[in-house]
Amino acid sequence: MMTPDYGVYHNVKTPTWRIFTYTYLGFFIASITGHFLGAIFAASATNDPAWEAGFDNGNSVGGLINAVLAPAGGFGKFLTVLLALTIPSACAPTMYTFGMSFMTIGPFFAKVPRYVFAIVSEAILIPVAIIGAKKFYVTFVNVISIIGYWSTVFAVIILLEHFVFRKNNFGLYDIADWDKPRKLPIGAAALIAFFSAFGIIVPCMSQTAYVGPIANAGAGDIGILAGSAVALIVYLALRSLERSWYQR
Structure with missing residues (x-):
């Protein structure tokens, strides 16, 4: 999701290989860590009744995380809430890209304030999330x-x-x-x-x-x-x- 608008602050004298390497590793390391942890927890859920119940046959990632952190007591609940609050950080770049993409289609869309596209994308996202939460x-x-x-x-x-x-x-x-x-x-x-x-x-x-x-x-x-x-x-x-x- 690295669009030109996201990269305008790179120094023009910086070698392209360095920008690519830093950007790629930044995305890769952050993503692969979460993916590995998710895969480990999901694969292990069948061996733990509490985890399996929380995972709800693959339909509740939040339930699985809550079950994994449950032994930590109040601190585990705090971490669960903290993780839940990080979800908007993943959605925000997508909403931003949604607006940027429309603004490049033509002059008319470029004149529309960017926050309008963010609101429209959110209006689409919310019902999809409500339906997706159950399945x-x-x-x-x-x-x-x-x-x-x-x-x-x-x-x-x-x-x-x-x-x-x-x-x-x-x-x-x-x-x-x-x-x-x-x-x-x-x-x-x-x-x-x-x-x-x-x-x-x-x-x-x-x-x-x-x-x-x-x-x-x-x-x-x-x-x-x-x-x-x-x-x-x-x-x-x-x-x-x-x-x-x-x-x-």
């Missing part, structure tokens, strides 16, 4: 799976643009034109490729909430592979035409 594991898996589909297709389009059409040359990006729509690609190729990919992903996906006919026929969940292939073919063809017609 955490199923909701979590479904959301992550959907993100996996679209993010993979998005990545394919971005990589094709950079390595095929921009020749892996950052000099071909004119940063000064970022807010000048007439000088930017019209985006038709990317949009058509993206939605075309989902045209094949839906029948090929296999999730708890929905299983497509192709996946149900025995192919399994091949949505990411099929979607990536379609996005690659469609974007290569349409982006080539787009560049020849519009010269951008």
